[in-house]
Amino acid sequence: MKLYLDPGHGGTDPGAQGNGLDEKHIVLDIARRIRNILTDEYENVTIRMSRTDDRTVSLNQRTNDANEWGADYYLSIHCNAFNGSANGYEDYIHSSLSDSSQTAEYQDIMHEEITKVNQLRDRGQKKANFHVLRETTMSALLTENGFIDNEDDANLLRDPSYRQTVARGHVNGLVRAFNLERKQDPGGTLYKVIAGSFQSRDNARSRANVLRSRGIEAFITTVTISGTQWYRVQAGSFSNRQNAERRLQEVRNAGVPDAFIVTENVGSDNGDTDNGDSPQPDPQPTGYRITGVTYLSPELMNQYVRGINGNAIEIAGYYLTFGEYYGIRGDIAFAQAMHETDFLRFTGIVEPEQNNFCGLGATGPDNPGASFDTPREGVMAHIQHLYAYATTKPLPEDYPLVDPRFDLVTRGSASTWTGLNGKWAVPGNGYGQSILDIYERMINSSIDNLEDVRQNVREA
Template sequence: MKLYLDPGHGGTDSGAQGNGLNEKDITLKIAQKIQGILTNKYENITVKLSRTSDISKSLSQRTNEANAWGADYYMSIHINAADSAAAQGYEDYIFSGPSDTSRSATYQTIIHQEVMKVNGLADRGQKKANFHVLRESSMNALLSENGFITNTHDAALMKQASWLEKVAQGHVNGLAKAFNLKLKSTPAPVPSKPSNPVPGTLFKVIASSFKLKKNADERVAFLHGKGIESFVKTTIISGETWYRVQAGAFSTRENAEVRLAEVKKAGIKDAFIVAENDLASAGNAAGGNPPPPKIGNDSGNDEPPKRGNDGSDVPANSGNDGNNSTPPPKNTPDLTIFGSTYLSPEQMNQFVKKFNPSAPELGSFYQKFGAAYGIRGDVAIAQAILETNYFRFTGDVGPEQNNFAGIGATGSGKRGASFETQETGVLAQFQHLYAYASTKALPGQYPLVDPRFHLVDRGSAPTWTSLDGHWAAPGNNYGQSILNLFEKMIDSA
């Protein structure tokens, strides 16, 4: 199949504008993502873009090029606009000539349905029009209008890389179904060792262990500079304290081997994998009795981790700006779940995107519900980061579930709860935290969406570290792992 993919506008023609966005930029991003998915994952398809950069190109140039190339299908990607800021949603068009039973109409129906499954937009329906690219293209053609740039709801989605990816995937799913595209076959990996010999086993990628924490911190900084997330975990071996640099924990050895290769390619030749049976249903908590470490090169004086020496809360502002004048709460094992949110939504989002540029921007939800329930929103997002591997969803829970805290995911492939929107998923996490932290009735500002709220032993975990054995079972170091991530967020703010 030959697909002519046309990102609308470009160059001196910005297309629609609104909410700080230009149509020409968004259409190009979506089209490039569609091309990438199709060429990487499907057989026997060639994709030609009308433009691959911000250049001007007339409508006639586009259709003439598609016709001369002999394309089998013409797909034009656009973003809508209206005088009324209330107008919102998705719609698509075919040429006004063909009947409702034509092949063009059939393709439209299939693609429309697939896009609507994933884009989170209001459905404005399937339409017909006398647009140039639909009329002058000699093959069947479709023009999609992916939301209104003049609507604050739709525009907020357009600013999210994850949403652009979903929209692209929806178009791909429609094309694959309409044209019976076949996925490329890949040989199944043949592991040299058992993939997961014992239920609950985690395969952890270790980028060396050090006697001095400052050297472990330097290794973490080096890996972060290479785009590889990692953190320092303190472990006791034969009565001695070691600072282990962990660059990921995976439920299968195959995935761990992929990360190990990335770490070694970055220059850490002595990296290795350890298998530890210390993960239960939720989170990537670390613990257990590790084997003797492979040791990095130490020098200088030992610098222990910086921690507060008491469990008191330090007043903090609500995080509405990027220059907080009050100090962050002391990161101690007794840090309470209830408390103020210190980091701003922008600081939360920026931290996550350092490790996963495609992560959804959820900081505003964590601030909003943190204020509503009196819960530390920035520590709560650290919990979500831990649960989802920086919103990559490498465990049982999938991104489409909007379940950022593993609610109901009890291991052995049980995926847990699903929520209709990202906002609802974050709300459920806060309600679940509230159930653990308090015996009081849930505030009535929002409806109860946590399906397991009434299964919680109310008030049994007022601090983050007391979530061990409750939220995650056995969950050794689950709460401390959350606090370690929160400390990294504070340090990077």
């Protein structure tokens, strides 16, 4: 299925404005999230976007591009505005189409799935003579996701977790309409120990600090339930249920009797931990993004490395924990560490006792780079350094800054692993490709051995 994804407006055309928000930024963020969910989770979907950053693209350029590319479906993402009093969601197909047309059938499905989750007043399914609906040769739908000049709608739209929910609603409609198949999950099931949910971030931070003071790793994630944002304290992720149960008991012994376990399939999406007030555009990357979900479990990553280096210490759990917290692909970061350390054999200039798994600051024999007190701190520094390259957002506050070179990075200058070429490693030709090669080999090894791992877990 070839999807042409069209975030409206852009560049010199901000679109609708209100409550400190510009439509062009909101819809670009939603469109990116749609693209990322489809790319990460579904087979046989090719996506082309009319714009991937804040640039001006004419209506003719958009529809001509989609027609020449031969898209199967055109999806245009917008927000509405009127006089501040109107609110809600609506969608459009072209006014010439009958209610029994294929395009109308797609609209029925999309409308149903989007309105199931978007928490907005349903203004109905409509028809109009919009350019993008009239000049496209394929079925096309334009969605109006709330009124940006309405305070209630705008408060939802400025929440990243809400925009993720809107994107998921669009994806759910596309999955039904085009019978999309989910990708095979190489990572299995994760069991996450939740040590409390709070509407106050300060209360969540206090709970996390208490657990850390008792030697239990904990960090804060966000989840939106029935339109309300909650701050969850997460105290570990495990692919082995029994290990999760043991951690749960530790948390309860630490004074949290209402702790519980959440079961997730790796690769599922449960909201966005981004705490920014408004989406900011960045260039569209190609290839694997540095930010995103960690797919491989720590057990599988550690198992793969032990097959190469039987004396390797186990650090994959830290890559999952800090990868999840900072929104960084912890499994690919782990592959980068294996590339930098020769699978933890440390055959280069960095010594094992430095706990420097990514070569931070190492330039030669006279400068072997940074040192960290523990493997945990070394992994945290690695993830923070990737965060600096991949985003322009402020560093979350729940962990201290331990990366000594964080402020030396040009923020947001590499959103993909191949974008690290010439930056992390100089000249670095093929650096990112080497990391991804290790990652692909880990995936293949994990798929080959997944049944054996699951059998061992069942017998444990």
